[in-house]
Amino acid sequence: MSSLFYNVQHSPIGAFASFTLGFRGAKGGLGIQQGRPADEPVYIGLESVDDPNRFEALPFFDRDGNDESTRYVDEDSAAEPEQDDHHLSAPPGVSIDFFDEKAIERELTMARDTWTAGDLTFRVISPRAPLPDPEATSPDHDALKLATCPAVIVEIEVDNTRCDRARRMFFGFSGNDPYSALRQVDDPAHADLRGLAQTSLKGIFSDQPEVITGQAFALEAVLRSVNPGNRRFTLGPVGAALADTPAGQKATYRFAVAFYVDGVVTSGQDATYFYSRYFDRLESVARYALEHAADYRQHADRADEHLAKATHLNDDQRWQLAHAVHSYYGSTEFLDLGRAAALSPADRTPCWVVNEGEYRMMNTFDLTVDMLFYELQQHPWTVRNVLDRFIDRYAYHDTLHVPGGENIHPGGISFTHDQGITNHFTPVGMSSYELADLHGCFSHMSCEQLTNFVCCVGVYLEHTHDTDWLTRHTGLLEDCLVSLCNRDHPDPAQRNGIMGLDSSRTGSGSEITTYDSLDTSLGQARNNVYLAVKSWASYLLLEHLLTTAKRPQAAQAARAQAQRTADTLVSSADAQGRLPAVLFEGHDAPIIPAIEGIVFPYLAGRRDALDPNGPYAALVAVLGKHIDAALQPGVCLFDDGGWKLSSTSINSWLSKIYLCQYVYREILGKTWNDAGHASDRAHVVWLQHPRLSYWAWSDQMHSGEARGSRYYPRGVTAALWLTESSATTI
Amino acid sequence: MSSLFYNVQHSPIGAFASFTLGFRGAKGGLGIQQGRPADEPVYIGLESVDDPNRFEALPFFDRDGNDESTRYVDEDSAAEPEQDDHHLSAPPGVSIDFFDEKAIERELTMARDTWTAGDLTFRVISPRAPLPDPEATSPDHDALKLATCPAVIVEIEVDNTRCDRARRMFFGFSGNDPYSALRQVDDPAHADLRGLAQTSLKGIFSDQPEVITGQAFALEAVLRSVNPGNRRFTLGPVGAALADTPAGQKATYRFAVAFYVDGVVTSGQDATYFYSRYFDRLESVARYALEHAADYRQHADRADEHLAKATHLNDDQRWQLAHAVHSYYGSTEFLDLGRAAALSPADRTPCWVVNEGEYRMMNTFDLTVDMLFYELQQHPWTVRNVLDRFIDRYAYHDTLHVPGGENIHPGGISFTHDQGITNHFTPVGMSSYELADLHGCFSHMSCEQLTNFVCCVGVYLEHTHDTDWLTRHTGLLEDCLVSLCNRDHPDPAQRNGIMGLDSSRTGSGSEITTYDSLDTSLGQARNNVYLAVKSWASYLLLEHLLTTAKRPQAAQAARAQAQRTADTLVSSADAQGRLPAVLFEGHDAPIIPAIEGIVFPYLAGRRDALDPNGPYAALVAVLGKHIDAALQPGVCLFDDGGWKLSSTSINSWLSKIYLCQYVYREILGKTWNDAGHASDRAHVVWLQHPRLSYWAWSDQMHSGEARGSRYYPRGVTAALWLTESSATTI
Secondary structure, three states: OHHHOOOEEEOOOOEOEEEEEOOOOOOEEEEEOOOOOOOEOEEEEEEOOOOOOEEEEOOOOOOOOOOHHHHOOOOOOOOOOHHHHHHHOOOOOOEEEEOOHHHEEEEEOOOEEEEEEOOEEEEEEOOOOOOOOOOOOOOOHHHHHHHHOOEEEEEEEEEOOOOOOOEEEEEEEOOOOOOOOEEEOOOHHHOOOEEEEEOOOEEEEEOOOOOEEEEEOOHHHHHOOOOHHHHEOOOOOEEEEEEEEOOOOEEEEEEEEEEOOOOOOOEOOOEEEHHHHOOOOHHHHHHHHHHOHHHHHHHHHHHHHHHHOOOOOOHHHHHHHHHHHHHHHHOEEEEEEOOHHHOOHHHOEEEEEEEOHHHOEEOOHHHHHHHHHHHHHHOOHHHHHHHHHHHHHOEEEEEEEOOOOOOOEEEEEEEOOOOEEOOEEOOOOOOOOOOOOOOOOOOOOHHHHHHHHHHHHHHHHHHHOOHHHHHHOHHHHHHHHHHHHHOOOOOHHHOOOOOOOEEHHHOOOOOEOOOOOOOHHHHEOOOEHHHHHHHHHHHHHHHHHHHHOOOHHHHHHHHHHHHHHHHHHHHHOOOOOOOOOEOOOOEOOOEHHHHHHHHHHHHOOOHHHHOOOOOOHHHHHHHHHHHHHHOOEOOOEOOOOOEOOEOOOOEEEHHHHHHHHHHHHHHOOOOOOHHHHHHHHHHHHHHOOOOHHHHOOOOEEEOOEEEEOOOOOHHHHHHHHHHOOOOOOO | OHHHOOOEEEOOOOEOEEEEEOOOOOOEEEEEOOOOOOOEOEEEEEEOOOOOOEEEEOOOOOOOOOOHHHHOOOOOOOOOOHHHHHHHOOOOOOEEEEOOHHHEEEEEOOOEEEEEEOOEEEEEEOOOOOOOOOOOOOOOHHHHHHHHOOEEEEEEEEEOOOOOOOEEEEEEEOOOOOOOOEEEOOOHHHOOOEEEEEOOOEEEEEOOOOOEEEEEOOHHHHHOOOOHHHHEOOOOOEEEEEEEEOOOOEEEEEEEEEEOOOOOOOEOOOEEEHHHHOOOOHHHHHHHHHHOHHHHHHHHHHHHHHHHOOOOOOHHHHHHHHHHHHHHHHOEEEEEEOOHHHOOHHHOEEEEEEEOHHHOEEOOHHHHHHHHHHHHHHOOHHHHHHHHHHHHHOEEEEEEEOOOOOOOEEEEEEEOOOOEEOOEEOOOOOOOOOOOOOOOOOOOOHHHHHHHHHHHHHHHHHHHOOHHHHHHOHHHHHHHHHHHHHOOOOOHHHOOOOOOOEEHHHOOOOOEOOOOOOOHHHHEOOOEHHHHHHHHHHHHHHHHHHHHOOOHHHHHHHHHHHHHHHHHHHHHOOOOOOOOOEOOOOEOOOEHHHHHHHHHHHHOOOHHHHOOOOOOHHHHHHHHHHHHHHOOEOOOEOOOOOEOOEOOOOEEEHHHHHHHHHHHHHHOOOOOOHHHHHHHHHHHHHHOOOOHHHHOOOOEEEOOEEEEOOOOOHHHHHHHHHHOOOOOOO
16 A cells, blocks of 8 residues: 555646645645655544544644643643643544555546545645746736646545534644744635635635634644634644534535745846736735636646546556656746836746756756657747747857867857756856866766757747747857857868767866766767767757758758768667667667657657658667667666666666657657556656655656655656657647 | 853844854854754864865864765766766865864853954854834934844954965855755846855855855865866855965955845734845845944944943853843844835834744733843833834733633733734734633733733833823823723722732633743732732832823822732731742742832832832832842752742743842842852853753753743843943933
8 A cells, every 4th residue: 555655746837836745744745945845744634433532634744743832831840730731732532543544545647636535535636727928929817827826726525424413624734934833814804714824935725614723732632622712822833724514414625725935036136936926925826726726627627638538558657647747847936037026017027947856956958858848738938938048048158178188179059057056046157067177977068958959949949830939049050050060070071970079168077968877878978879869869950940940051061960970870880780878989888868869850840850761761770779679678677677778877767768768659669568568567666665755756766766856847758658649749 | 161162143133033153063053033043054264274285163063964965976876987076075185173172262242252263263243233213203214224234244363474375264154944055146236245145045245355155065175176166066055255364464354144034024914124125135235234344343342342341240140141132132023014015115114023032922022021121221112112012903801700700800901922923923912822721821911911011111101201102192001000900809999909810811711920831839820929019010100100191090099009019918928028929829939030020110210119218118128038038048049059930940030030130139239249149150051051052042941951931032131230230220
């Protein structure tokens, strides 16, 4: 049964907030701007059918917590008469047990997470309303408000039909915000709202008159307060909403779990949350969310149905995709650049940020290029918004060096690894991550980020036909081509289509790839087969884009480089078609991501290049053979059947596995046989690890254990699966 | 030497913020709105004179911290070449040791805390500029800005005269804010500012061009970065500012330790920090503080000299007063009621709050009445501001019951225990603390809060001659008299001047006093001798105020009650003059606070009542005998000579001890003999406890150990000492 109790993030769109729930103990709760669960107790339960003084709860708090009342009372004196104690902690005879875990069921879907235990159903509904383009000529503010309202919906159903007395349900939490304490909601301006909150930061709210709230040192004292007036005890760290379902009836209680951060929330550049255009405080958020609960249910239906209809996917695949989407939104942050107090909404500039899970780096470019596919399905303008910001603030120009040489060769444009960290925008042209003089983790990724930019642009434009954007940035794309060519070889005559020089930004070091924490098979950028295929893709996309933009000469140069890359790759394959991880350097171990890069021509209008009988037939054939050779036990498969990205590293990344699985099936046309299904099962087991599933969806798996990139947004690469078989475009 | 290493709060006025320092380990740091130290590492040190790769530091961080870099790097693979490691953690050969503790000296004064170790001097200067009345007809905004700027000043002096090479000093920290990460300051709008900050919340800043900053996984990598460019590593949790003092020279480096909380910071009622009238962000605060460093030094001189000139006090007394004042300001919070974005400054309402130390209750009235004396010395308008808010929002009317009876007797006006907790203003007429049906801690304090109100008003008006206020509130004072009389006995003919009925707010319970966590000797309000003397004082003050306000009939009624109280007290004394803790109920154990209440007539224009030959001579004589009998070994003295408030409880409160010591010496005219000096010494030892001095100044001492009311503002009762002997009015 342990596989029930994994954390899932339930998040508004763009609030960098998560109501996380599912792992046993005080390991979930209402988190804001954090790279991990808030570690708050969450109280969910129902009065027992057998005993009005016994309550049963879901196991989301610790039962041996400290009694806060001891901080106030002199435990060495007998001053406190015993008859008073029940006002402060547990009234006599009242007990709370966890539900028998065997009686608990859970169902996770794209937009819902539903727990049932006895006569109680607890359901979290995540907002999934469409997020329209805020930079459109006439933005749809009603839709934007619905999509960005920083709350999730909770529904609690009590089936009391088999009981002849009213029974009490409860839903509450203890907040961990260090700067404020729990309070009961009693704003006179919102008299019909009730709930528990920590200042104006976060809280749970109901608008149903039958719901009451309480606060105490102990949950028991809230549930069965000796004096109901004493439920208003603002010193108490435990808060819960209560409602009694009449005998023989069913009832549904609806809550908004709301978040709100006021004022300027960033440094480096001022920004406020986009939602503050529409909401002035936590209560306004809660009120609106509750009033629009039916809308959120409807959009959740749509999202759930969309996944349910993907019958070409097995249950393990559907579960992983749903889980990944939940974590993606937990990292999303929709801001307005500018200072709220000083600006009218018209003067604000929307800024989309996806934070990098536990690391909280902002718009890490090597994640953007992976999450691209999901974002284009859901809200394509966010891709443009992030790319525009890379162009405006996080582009740079470098020179280049050959290994061990001086930085004397012409380079060109590239882009930083990220745009900042934890709500701090790094200065123009700087990331939070990249350092000089390194050969491993924290070095620069100049070449890969350049290909990431080109690939994002290509797929974005194919999807949106945003010709204005292409016209505006044609010169920039020409610069990208020059920069990418320069990174091959300073002498055009000696180019082979493969990155051969490192950026001056690395100083005396060398560039790495996004696989920064893996071994050299994937970590080193120069001559890397993963990056080589991505470079080939970039040249193909540039050829296409520059042709469209009427730059035939540049397009021709791109085509020539694509051909060189393909030729070099084909000539590097061994007799069985296997490609080495690093070309020319004796790193012959196979890696799965050799096939990753062909997703871009496939989705950016260059399927002609992937035609088995087309101009690059030899390369396509090699990649097909390579992956067959790699996906063998002892090579790129773990013992449990899970995919091992590099045959020489135990560190395997689920987001990239998902992407390569799409390429494997959809582009290379491989059959998903028993081994494929076994890998899906293995990956689910990894994510449901009895200890590490605390981290919700995680990416970096060390022999199946989440050891890095936890609480991570990148798993939405699995959204590509939805477009398999039944669809030909994303 | 252990007595050096106690925490002291260094706080701006009204920012609810503290740069806390002094306890060993990561136990101080930059805290905002917290009831305890931020538990952040603070890095302060200097390059060794003997070895440029060795640094010596004050012991304010832990040396066995986790290496954050392991979160990013795959420790199971050999991907990371060893030659790179020194970019991430300690470069080879660089070491940091703590200074030999025997070589460290510390001096704490009213406004300064100075550490010297070897050639390094580290000094924190707390802002002590006068805080003018913001509600004056023409507020002095320049002075208000200087007084409320949320920063403290740090001066670091390096004496490098005996060294023939430049030496590097460092000052830095790692921030604990859960919602943001450390950043280097690089706002283009503040190009000449440099420092380290957590988003816009808090940071350390310098405006000296010779100061540089760095950020890394390890302090060593900041101090001796292999590549200086790599000091800008925003993933690094360790940040420090550095400066090199040239060979043979002395240098002083000046920093602002700044705080800033943007937007609405409260719930219940909207409020922003008052300082946001003048400052729009952290950098503006730091810039201003550095530009005005000389002003802050000058005001610190004034405060230090004021204490130094109090030569009638011994060193232990001076140290305790200085320490208490530091903690007082750490709990102060100066707000503007209203919503900043919507209001012009003219529409905002200044609101002074003192938070209750570790409990963070706001304007707890039984603290207000103790801190009154200090506030009248420093910023008398804050007393009026708090009283006005009690009148406007936190007054209520009750009925009364005799023990075990119904709540059928007329009551009257009283005031809540507090105005909220942790930035949440509780609803009108409600505190965060008081519950019904209790007989101990968390019950209501209706009678005592009523006397607290009267005593605050009396002392405030005597000090300020604010006749407008008296005129405006004369009716209210008459109501207070009625209410206080009603709490004596429902039948005027049976009144004895002592509280005999409990508020209907207690339900079936009974009222307590501010000594809530003590045993019945001080905890029970009804018939309590402490409250009886405070009631006598209240009647005396009401008589005086109502006479001044030309309400002779009411004044006469107050006088009659004062006489009854005095008569009852005198008749309750035993043959030796000793008063029982609780009258009529057999609780005969002596308590020190029997004498506490006479501070009010003494400071509110009723010294006539304290004349040994005056109308209350008998009572004054009894109190003198009582305290002599109490202050005996085994009665109200601990073994170490410290004062024991109640002979039957080990829980003794330093703030109240300070107050009673003033009464003992100044009003009762007792000599401060060896026993007195021994008590001062004992109290210093309590506060310098090797473990519990983590909590800076604390109030509730259980046999000399701080066990409650820690990190507490109430110790400023010691400011009364300044007015002894040399002064006749505060």
